[in-house]
Amino acid sequence: MENTDHKNPVDSYFREGLTDHRASVRPEFWERLAGELESKKRLPWGFGLKVAASLLLMAALGTWWVSRSGQVALPLGESNSGADVVQIAPVSEDVKNPQAQPSTPAVARTPVLSSAPPTGLKKRQRNREVSSESHASAGAEKASALRSEPVVALSNHGLPPVAEYSPEMRIKFVLPPADRLIDPLIEQTQPPLPYDEQLKAYAAASVKHWIRGEPLSELPKPKLPIQEFKKPVEDIFALGDDLGKWFNEPRVKPGQPQNKPQQ
Amino acid sequence: MRLRQLVPQARDLIERCLRGDRRAQRLFCEGHAPQMLAVCQRYLRNLEDAEEVLQNALLKALDKLAELENRDRPEPWLKRIAAREALNFIRQKRNVFVELDESSEEIATGETDFPKGFEAEELMRLIRALPMGYRVVFNLYAIEGYEHQEIAELLGIDPATSRSQLHKARKQLQSQIQNRMLHIR
Numbered sequence: 281m282e283n284t285d286h287k288n289p290v291d292s293y294f295r296e297g298l299t300d301h302r303a304s305v306r307p308e309f310w311e312r313l314a315g316e317l318e319s320k321k322r323l324p325w326g327f328g329l330k331v332a333a334s335l336l337l338m339a340a341l342g343t344w345w346v347s348r349s350g351q352v353a354l355p356l357g358e359s360n361s362g363a364d365v366v367q368i369a370p371v372s373e374d375v376k377n378p379q380a381q382p383s384t385p386a387v388a389r390t391p392v393l394s395s396a397p398p399t400g401l402k403k404r405q406r407n408r409e410v411s412s413e414s415h416a417s418a419g420a421e422k423a424s425a426l427r428s429e430p431v432v433a434l435s436n437h438g439l440p441p442v443a444e445y446s447p448e449m450r451i452k453f454v455l456p457p458a459d460r461l462i463d464p465l466i467e468q469t470q471p472p473l474p475y476d477e478q479l480k481a482y483a484a485a486s487v488k489h490w491i492r493g494e495p496l497s498e499l500p501k502p503k504l505p506i507q508e509f510k511k512p513v514e515d516i517f518a519l520g521d522d523l524g525k526w527f528n529e530p531r532v533k534p535g536q537p538q539n540k541p542q543q
Numbered sequence: 544m545r546l547r548q549l550v551p552q553a554r555d556l557i558e559r560c561l562r563g564d565r566r567a568q569r570l571f572c573e574g575h576a577p578q579m580l581a582v583c584q585r586y587l588r589n590l591e592d593a594e595e596v597l598q599n600a601l602l603k604a605l606d607k608l609a610e611l612e613n614r615d616r617p618e619p620w621l622k623r624i625a626a627r628e629a630l631n632f633i634r635q636k637r638n639v640f641v642e643l644d645e646s647s648e649e650i651a652t653g654e655t656d657f658p659k660g661f662e663a664e665e666l667m668r669l670i671r672a673l674p675m676g677y678r679v680v681f682n683l684y685a686i687e688g689y690e691h692q693e694i695a696e697l698l699g700i701d702p703a704t705s706r707s708q709l710h711k712a713r714k715q716l717q718s719q720i721q722n723r724m725l726h727i728r
Contacts, residue, residue: 312594
């Protein structure tokens with residue numbers, strides 16, 4: 281790098297005169313430099329990036345967790361044989377009186393229902409199941425209120441059972457046809473349950489399924505014919521202890537507005 | 544011997560700096576800043592600008608300290624960093640050769656007897672009085688020891704331009720020294 285022109289007197293004069301020349305540094309400079317060194321040490325780029333990435337990750341996890349925690353836990357215990365989920369669909373047609381149907385219990389345990397959906401229910405989802413005028417306007421709170429209404433089971437009705445919520449609400453729920461609940465393969469391999477047990481499981485699972493807001497299309501295909509169930513609905517509720525209590529206890533909140541009749 | 548123990552050797556100091564020792568870094572900066580500031584001031588007239596460049600140079604030196612080969616004698620390396628930073632600063636601020644003012648040339652002719660005992664500060668003042676282009680080329684060539692080709696690459700100019708700038712810088716310095724001597728007499 282050194283150039284070869286060392287002979288120029290001007291160059292030599294200045295080079296020699298300025299060798300080891302030192303300038304005095306002002307005190308303010310040291311303060312500024314110390315600040316720079318401090319900030320440089322405290323927040324290096326890599327650290328900043330790590331912090332940003334961590335915050336993003338935490339935000340994503342938090343969003344996911346909050347969305348999950350929006351689901352409501354079931355108010356019912358996991359009782360009643362192996363039945364977990366049964367669909368209850370809104371009434372869209374007249375309910376026939378199946379009183380005269382014979383009683384021939386031939387239903388297997390309901391392991392179909394063991395493929396239970398996650399415990400919990402998105403209120404929005406459940407609202408969708410409630411086919412009434414209030415459906416559109418019902419928010420999460422309303423849905424919760426609907427669930428706490430006392431249930432008046434339709435007496436004098438056999439199966440397919442109909443659980444009609446308080447007449448003021450005019451919301452009817454029909455248990456899905458029983459023949460959609462039983463897996464034919466399972467039916468072949470397992471002995472049938474007693475009639476009452478079937479009924480109990482059927483009712484419990486039905487209500488749970490409604491609570492969870494599971495769409496009908498997700499139900500496994502059962503085989504049990506509707507005629508298998510001939511007992512009135514109140515029998516169903518009486519069979520399931522927790523279930524019956526839950527339905528029969530009046531839980532209307534004071535001042536809670538009630539919906540107009542659907543029909 | 545005692546003094547050697549009190550004042551850490553350059554190599555030890557650098558080793559400690561590399562380990563992130565804050566005190567060592569401060570000592571390192573304090574030890575070398577005056578020389579580096581002198582380099583910056585040769586390029587820049589304004590003290591604030593020179594200090595800004597010095598700060599950048601010191602931070603860069605600490606960053607790149609691991610690349611220093613001769614750890615026993617870091618001064619030339621640090622001076623080069625300071626000079627480079629000063630050039631970067633000048634480049635960012637303006638074109639180096641905009642200030643070339645031919646009318647400012649008062650080229651003295653003939654040989655000059657250079658006086659003995661000119662203080663370094665006086666020499667610095669003479670250099671800082673040069674137009675920007677002259678000053679940069681003279682510093683790089685006469686003081687730092689760069690070749691014209693290197694200066695041309697550094698500044699993005701033709702080597703011939705570097706030569707002419709150097710020639711004019713020398714003439715102006717020579718003239719100023721003569722004037723100063725006449726004034727003294």
